[in-house]
Every structure is written in C-alpha cells, then in structure tokens.
Amino acid sequence: MKNLVILISGRGSNMVAIAEACAAEGWDARIAAVISNRSDAGGLVYAQQNGIPTAVVNHRDFEDREAFDATLAQVIDGFAPDLVVLAGFMRILTPGFVQHYAGRMLNIHPSLLPAFPGLHTHRRAIEAGCKVAGTTVHVVTPELDHGPIVVQAVVPVRPDETEDTLAARVLVMEHQAYPRAVRWWIEGLLESTEDGRIVHRHGESQALMGG
Numbered sequence: 001m002k003n004l005v006i007l008i009s010g011r012g013s014n015m016v017a018i019a020e021a022c023a024a025e026g027w028d029a030r031i032a033a034v035i036s037n038r039s040d041a042g043g044l045v046y047a048q049q050n051g052i053p054t055a056v057v058n059h060r061d062f063e064d065r066e067a068f069d070a071t072l073a074q075v076i077d078g079f080a081p082d083l084v085v086l087a088g089f090m091r092i093l094t095p096g097f098v099q100h101y102a103g104r105m106l107n108i109h110p111s112l113l114p115a116f117p118g119l120h121t122h123r124r125a126i127e128a129g130c131k132v133a134g135t136t137v138h139v140v141t142p143e144l145d146h147g148p149i150v151v152q153a154v155v156p157v158r159p160d161e162t163e164d165t166l167a168a169r170v171l172v173m174e175h176q177a178y179p180r181a182v183r184w185w186i187e188g189l190l191e192s193t194e195d196g197r198i199v200h201r202h203g204e205s206q207a208l209m210g211g
C-alpha cells in the first residue's frame with residue numbers, strides 16, 4: 001500500500017479528484033495526509049470530513065524558505081510518503097526540498113508546459129492567441145514548472161474565451177489527468193527514458209483531449 005501525501009494551498013479540487021479516484025478505483029494506496037501552508041485552505045475541510053489526517057505548516061511562521069521547507073519536509077516525512085503530490089500548492093520550493101523528494105514528487109500546472117510557466121497561464125494563453133490550452137502533470141525538478149512530463153490534457157481556446165471560462169474547462173481536464181498520472185505512478189507504469197522523458201510502459205496515451 002503506497003502512502004500519498006498531498007499538498008494544497010486552496011480549494012483542493014484536484015486533491016478531491018485524486019482521493020475519490022483512489023477510493024472508487026481501489027488503488028493500492030491511501031491518502032496518508034493532506035498538508036497545507038494555509039489554515040483556511042478549503043480542501044482541508046474535505047479531508048477532515050473524510051477521515052484524512054491534515055496538517056498546516058504556515059509559511060508566515062518562518063524566517064525564510066529554507067526554514068519553512070525544512071519543517072514542511074519533517075511533517076511530510078512523518079506520514080512516510082511514497083509519493084508527494086503538489087495540488088495547487090502555491091509555494092516555490094527550495095532545491096534541497098526538491099532533491100529530498102527527487103523522483104517521488106508530482107505537480108500539476110495549468111498550461112501546456114513548457115509554455116507559460118508561472119502565474120496567469122490562461123490569460124497569457126488567450127493574449128498570445130493560442131488555439132489550444134491545457135494542463136500538465138510533471139515530475140518536480142528544481143526549476144519552477146519544469147520537469148519530465150507525465151500527462152498533458154488539451155482543450156481548444158474558443159474565440160470568445162475569457163480567463164474564467166478557459167480555467168473552468170481546463171480544470172475539468174485536470175480532474176481527469178492528475179488521478180490518472182498518480183495511478184500510473186502507483187502502479188509502476190511510468191519509466192524514464194535515457195534522455196529523461198517519462199513514458200508509459202505499455203504505450204498508453206499520455207495526452208488527453210477535452211472539449
């Protein structure tokens with residue numbers, strides 16, 4: 001049984017999608033904990049109501065990133081994670097922290113990486129005149145919003161698109177893409193190529209198409 005520790009900063013809808021898929025599909029895994037840097041993160045309520053242990057490590061209580069990350073890692077490691085899942089966790093992580101979880105930490109980012117790392121991805125995609133947008137699940141490496149891609153999900157950008165309408169349709173796809181990526185990881189179906197890409201062992205498509 002694999003232990004998943006999920007880190008959130010807000011509503012936690014991706015965390016819920018993963019927890020529900022884990023239960024519904026009978027993964028050989030459990031959500032060992034949901035940890036947030038904000039005590040008001042909406043997703044903590046879902047976790048508490050569903051018997052998932054929670055913890056809060058408030059970044060404001062620490063002098064610098066190193067100190068915050070050191071305590072965060074201690075709390076995470078208290079739950080013996082096999083995989084750390086960043087699901088809307090809005091903190092930049094130090095290289096030491098990332099190294100500690102090398103190869104066992106995933107993130108979801110709401111753009112088709114390597115396009116649009118960072119914030120305001122949907123607005124930037126619309127302003128750039130992109131005809132497709134989407135989301136990327138990737139292995140976390142020290143560079144922000146980089147790292148080998150596990151799954152991408154694509155949606156068309158419509159002519160009358162707004163940031164909100166695009167975000168809503170991408171989120172629907174995130175709720176499909178992230179559980180799938182986590183399940184593949186748990187089942188040992190992902191492997192690294194010599195040149196550092198992640199491929200599905202049985203060649204299953206790592207691209208999802210949304211409407």
Ligand code: GRF
Pocket residue numbers: 008009010011012013014015087088089108109110135171174
């Ligand atoms: C998602 O769009 C994710 O890609 C980004 O933050 C958002 C988190 O949403 N990193 P939620 O908290 O999972 O609902």
